Amino acid sequence: MAAENTVLVCKKCGAKYSAREDRLHCGRCHAPLLVSERKSMAVNVSDIDFAREVLASPGPVLLVAWAPWCAYCRMLNPIIERIAADYKDRLKVARLHVEDNPAVCSRYAVEGVPTILIFKDGRLINNMVGLLSKEEIERQLKAALRFNSGDGS
Ligand SMILES: [Zn+2]
Structure with missing residues:
Protein backbone atom coordinates (compact mmCIF):
# COMPACT_ATOMS: atom_id res chain seq x y z
CA MET A 1 0.00 0.00 0.00
CA LYS A 39 3.07 13.20 -7.35
CA SER A 40 5.44 12.54 -4.51
CA MET A 41 8.71 10.81 -5.30
CA ALA A 42 8.94 9.54 -1.74
CA VAL A 43 7.45 6.20 -0.78
CA ASN A 44 5.46 5.89 2.43
CA VAL A 45 6.72 3.17 4.72
CA SER A 46 5.29 1.68 7.92
CA ASP A 47 6.31 -0.56 10.82
CA ILE A 48 5.16 -3.47 8.67
CA ASP A 49 7.14 -2.86 5.50
CA PHE A 50 10.08 -0.95 7.01
CA ALA A 51 12.44 -3.94 6.94
CA ARG A 52 11.70 -4.65 3.30
CA GLU A 53 11.50 -1.07 2.03
CA VAL A 54 14.38 0.41 4.03
CA LEU A 55 16.68 -2.17 5.62
CA ALA A 56 16.66 -4.55 2.65
CA SER A 57 16.82 -1.81 0.03
CA PRO A 58 19.87 -2.30 -2.21
CA GLY A 59 21.01 1.34 -2.03
CA PRO A 60 20.98 4.12 0.54
CA VAL A 61 17.63 5.31 1.92
CA LEU A 62 16.73 8.72 3.31
CA LEU A 63 13.77 8.31 5.67
CA VAL A 64 11.80 11.28 6.97
CA ALA A 65 9.90 10.73 10.20
CA TRP A 66 6.99 13.15 10.17
CA ALA A 67 3.60 13.93 11.68
CA PRO A 68 0.59 15.62 10.06
CA TRP A 69 0.34 18.36 12.72
CA CYS A 70 4.01 19.32 12.36
CA ALA A 71 4.51 22.66 10.59
CA TYR A 72 8.25 22.08 10.15
CA CYS A 73 7.46 18.77 8.43
CA ARG A 74 5.29 20.62 5.91
CA MET A 75 8.11 23.11 5.31
CA LEU A 76 10.55 20.26 4.87
CA ASN A 77 8.35 18.49 2.29
CA PRO A 78 9.32 20.48 -0.82
CA ILE A 79 13.01 20.20 0.17
CA ILE A 80 12.68 16.43 0.47
CA GLU A 81 10.91 16.25 -2.89
CA ARG A 82 13.72 18.22 -4.51
CA ILE A 83 16.34 15.94 -2.99
CA ALA A 84 14.36 12.90 -4.16
CA ALA A 85 14.37 14.32 -7.69
CA ASP A 86 18.01 15.42 -7.67
CA TYR A 87 19.30 12.08 -6.36
CA LYS A 88 16.71 9.79 -7.88
CA ASP A 89 19.24 7.40 -9.38
CA ARG A 90 21.24 6.83 -6.21
CA LEU A 91 18.99 7.47 -3.26
CA LYS A 92 15.62 6.11 -2.19
CA VAL A 93 13.49 8.61 -0.29
CA ALA A 94 10.85 7.40 2.13
CA ARG A 95 8.47 8.88 4.68
CA LEU A 96 7.29 7.41 7.97
CA HIS A 97 4.26 8.68 9.87
CA VAL A 98 5.51 8.62 13.48
CA GLU A 99 2.19 8.17 15.26
CA ASP A 100 1.11 5.23 13.13
CA ASN A 101 4.49 3.49 13.35
CA PRO A 102 5.77 3.40 16.94
CA ALA A 103 7.97 0.34 16.49
CA VAL A 104 10.39 1.96 14.03
CA CYS A 105 10.41 5.21 16.04
CA SER A 106 11.24 3.35 19.22
CA ARG A 107 13.91 1.20 17.61
CA TYR A 108 15.75 4.24 16.24
CA ALA A 109 14.96 6.57 19.14
CA VAL A 110 13.04 9.09 17.05
CA GLU A 111 11.99 11.66 19.62
CA GLY A 112 10.89 14.61 17.54
CA VAL A 113 9.65 15.54 14.12
CA PRO A 114 10.89 16.04 11.58
CA THR A 115 13.77 13.60 11.91
CA ILE A 116 15.75 12.49 8.87
CA LEU A 117 17.41 9.09 9.10
CA ILE A 118 19.86 7.80 6.53
CA PHE A 119 20.22 4.06 6.12
CA LYS A 120 22.68 2.05 4.13
CA ASP A 121 23.00 -1.74 3.95
CA GLY A 122 20.42 -2.13 6.69
CA ARG A 123 22.19 0.16 9.13
CA LEU A 124 21.40 3.66 10.37
CA ILE A 125 24.34 5.85 9.41
CA ASN A 126 23.07 9.38 10.03
CA ASN A 127 20.36 11.12 11.97
CA MET A 128 19.30 14.76 11.54
CA VAL A 129 16.70 16.37 13.75
CA GLY A 130 14.61 19.41 12.91
CA LEU A 131 14.00 21.59 9.89
CA LEU A 132 17.19 21.84 7.85
CA SER A 133 18.02 23.56 4.59
CA LYS A 134 18.48 21.56 1.40
CA GLU A 135 22.17 22.51 1.45
CA GLU A 136 22.65 21.17 4.96
CA ILE A 137 20.84 17.92 4.22
CA GLU A 138 22.91 17.45 1.07
CA ARG A 139 26.11 18.19 2.96
CA GLN A 140 25.31 15.48 5.51
CA LEU A 141 24.15 13.08 2.81
CA LYS A 142 27.37 13.46 0.90
CA ALA A 143 29.44 13.03 4.04
CA ALA A 144 27.51 9.96 5.15
CA LEU A 145 27.34 8.28 1.76
CA ARG A 146 30.52 9.67 0.20
CA PHE A 147 28.52 10.85 -2.77
CA ASN A 148 30.76 12.59 -5.23
CA SER A 149 29.66 16.19 -5.34
CA GLY A 150 31.24 16.63 -8.75
CA ASP A 151 34.08 18.89 -7.63
CA GLY A 152 36.67 16.12 -7.58
CA SER A 153 37.01 16.07 -3.82
ZN1 LIG B 1 -12.25 20.98 -8.26
Whole structure:
Protein backbone atom coordinates (compact mmCIF):
# COMPACT_ATOMS: atom_id res chain seq x y z
CA MET A 1 0.00 0.00 0.00
CA ALA A 2 3.01 2.29 0.20
CA ALA A 3 3.02 5.44 -1.92
CA GLU A 4 -0.63 5.08 -2.85
CA ASN A 5 -1.82 7.61 -0.31
CA THR A 6 -0.32 10.67 -1.95
CA VAL A 7 -3.19 13.03 -2.50
CA LEU A 8 -4.01 15.29 -5.41
CA VAL A 9 -5.84 18.39 -4.31
CA CYS A 10 -7.90 20.53 -6.68
CA LYS A 11 -6.63 24.08 -6.29
CA LYS A 12 -10.03 25.48 -7.25
CA CYS A 13 -12.53 23.59 -5.11
CA GLY A 14 -10.37 21.57 -2.71
CA ALA A 15 -11.63 18.15 -3.79
CA LYS A 16 -9.11 15.39 -3.05
CA TYR A 17 -8.15 12.41 -5.16
CA SER A 18 -5.71 9.59 -4.71
CA ALA A 19 -2.62 10.02 -6.87
CA ARG A 20 -3.27 6.49 -8.05
CA GLU A 21 -6.33 7.69 -9.94
CA ASP A 22 -4.04 9.76 -12.14
CA ARG A 23 -6.83 12.20 -12.90
CA LEU A 24 -6.29 15.08 -15.30
CA HIS A 25 -9.36 17.05 -14.27
CA CYS A 26 -11.29 17.53 -11.06
CA GLY A 27 -14.47 15.43 -11.06
CA ARG A 28 -16.35 18.12 -9.17
CA CYS A 29 -15.39 21.43 -10.84
CA HIS A 30 -13.44 20.17 -13.89
CA ALA A 31 -10.38 22.31 -13.14
CA PRO A 32 -7.14 20.74 -14.39
CA LEU A 33 -5.17 18.78 -11.78
CA LEU A 34 -1.43 19.18 -12.05
CA VAL A 35 -0.62 15.52 -11.68
CA SER A 36 3.08 15.68 -12.40
CA GLU A 37 3.61 18.40 -9.81
CA ARG A 38 1.55 16.63 -7.21
CA LYS A 39 3.07 13.20 -7.35
CA SER A 40 5.44 12.54 -4.51
CA MET A 41 8.71 10.81 -5.30
CA ALA A 42 8.94 9.54 -1.74
CA VAL A 43 7.45 6.20 -0.78
CA ASN A 44 5.46 5.89 2.43
CA VAL A 45 6.72 3.17 4.72
CA SER A 46 5.29 1.68 7.92
CA ASP A 47 6.31 -0.56 10.82
CA ILE A 48 5.16 -3.47 8.67
CA ASP A 49 7.14 -2.86 5.50
CA PHE A 50 10.08 -0.95 7.01
CA ALA A 51 12.44 -3.94 6.94
CA ARG A 52 11.70 -4.65 3.30
CA GLU A 53 11.50 -1.07 2.03
CA VAL A 54 14.38 0.41 4.03
CA LEU A 55 16.68 -2.17 5.62
CA ALA A 56 16.66 -4.55 2.65
CA SER A 57 16.82 -1.81 0.03
CA PRO A 58 19.87 -2.30 -2.21
CA GLY A 59 21.01 1.34 -2.03
CA PRO A 60 20.98 4.12 0.54
CA VAL A 61 17.63 5.31 1.92
CA LEU A 62 16.73 8.72 3.31
CA LEU A 63 13.77 8.31 5.67
CA VAL A 64 11.80 11.28 6.97
CA ALA A 65 9.90 10.73 10.20
CA TRP A 66 6.99 13.15 10.17
CA ALA A 67 3.60 13.93 11.68
CA PRO A 68 0.59 15.62 10.06
CA TRP A 69 0.34 18.36 12.72
CA CYS A 70 4.01 19.32 12.36
CA ALA A 71 4.51 22.66 10.59
CA TYR A 72 8.25 22.08 10.15
CA CYS A 73 7.46 18.77 8.43
CA ARG A 74 5.29 20.62 5.91
CA MET A 75 8.11 23.11 5.31
CA LEU A 76 10.55 20.26 4.87
CA ASN A 77 8.35 18.49 2.29
CA PRO A 78 9.32 20.48 -0.82
CA ILE A 79 13.01 20.20 0.17
CA ILE A 80 12.68 16.43 0.47
CA GLU A 81 10.91 16.25 -2.89
CA ARG A 82 13.72 18.22 -4.51
CA ILE A 83 16.34 15.94 -2.99
CA ALA A 84 14.36 12.90 -4.16
CA ALA A 85 14.37 14.32 -7.69
CA ASP A 86 18.01 15.42 -7.67
CA TYR A 87 19.30 12.08 -6.36
CA LYS A 88 16.71 9.79 -7.88
CA ASP A 89 19.24 7.40 -9.38
CA ARG A 90 21.24 6.83 -6.21
CA LEU A 91 18.99 7.47 -3.26
CA LYS A 92 15.62 6.11 -2.19
CA VAL A 93 13.49 8.61 -0.29
CA ALA A 94 10.85 7.40 2.13
CA ARG A 95 8.47 8.88 4.68
CA LEU A 96 7.29 7.41 7.97
CA HIS A 97 4.26 8.68 9.87
CA VAL A 98 5.51 8.62 13.48
CA GLU A 99 2.19 8.17 15.26
CA ASP A 100 1.11 5.23 13.13
CA ASN A 101 4.49 3.49 13.35
CA PRO A 102 5.77 3.40 16.94
CA ALA A 103 7.97 0.34 16.49
CA VAL A 104 10.39 1.96 14.03
CA CYS A 105 10.41 5.21 16.04
CA SER A 106 11.24 3.35 19.22
CA ARG A 107 13.91 1.20 17.61
CA TYR A 108 15.75 4.24 16.24
CA ALA A 109 14.96 6.57 19.14
CA VAL A 110 13.04 9.09 17.05
CA GLU A 111 11.99 11.66 19.62
CA GLY A 112 10.89 14.61 17.54
CA VAL A 113 9.65 15.54 14.12
CA PRO A 114 10.89 16.04 11.58
CA THR A 115 13.77 13.60 11.91
CA ILE A 116 15.75 12.49 8.87
CA LEU A 117 17.41 9.09 9.10
CA ILE A 118 19.86 7.80 6.53
CA PHE A 119 20.22 4.06 6.12
CA LYS A 120 22.68 2.05 4.13
CA ASP A 121 23.00 -1.74 3.95
CA GLY A 122 20.42 -2.13 6.69
CA ARG A 123 22.19 0.16 9.13
CA LEU A 124 21.40 3.66 10.37
CA ILE A 125 24.34 5.85 9.41
CA ASN A 126 23.07 9.38 10.03
CA ASN A 127 20.36 11.12 11.97
CA MET A 128 19.30 14.76 11.54
CA VAL A 129 16.70 16.37 13.75
CA GLY A 130 14.61 19.41 12.91
CA LEU A 131 14.00 21.59 9.89
CA LEU A 132 17.19 21.84 7.85
CA SER A 133 18.02 23.56 4.59
CA LYS A 134 18.48 21.56 1.40
CA GLU A 135 22.17 22.51 1.45
CA GLU A 136 22.65 21.17 4.96
CA ILE A 137 20.84 17.92 4.22
CA GLU A 138 22.91 17.45 1.07
CA ARG A 139 26.11 18.19 2.96
CA GLN A 140 25.31 15.48 5.51
CA LEU A 141 24.15 13.08 2.81
CA LYS A 142 27.37 13.46 0.90
CA ALA A 143 29.44 13.03 4.04
CA ALA A 144 27.51 9.96 5.15
CA LEU A 145 27.34 8.28 1.76
CA ARG A 146 30.52 9.67 0.20
CA PHE A 147 28.52 10.85 -2.77
CA ASN A 148 30.76 12.59 -5.23
CA SER A 149 29.66 16.19 -5.34
CA GLY A 150 31.24 16.63 -8.75
CA ASP A 151 34.08 18.89 -7.63
CA GLY A 152 36.67 16.12 -7.58
CA SER A 153 37.01 16.07 -3.82
ZN1 LIG B 1 -12.25 20.98 -8.26
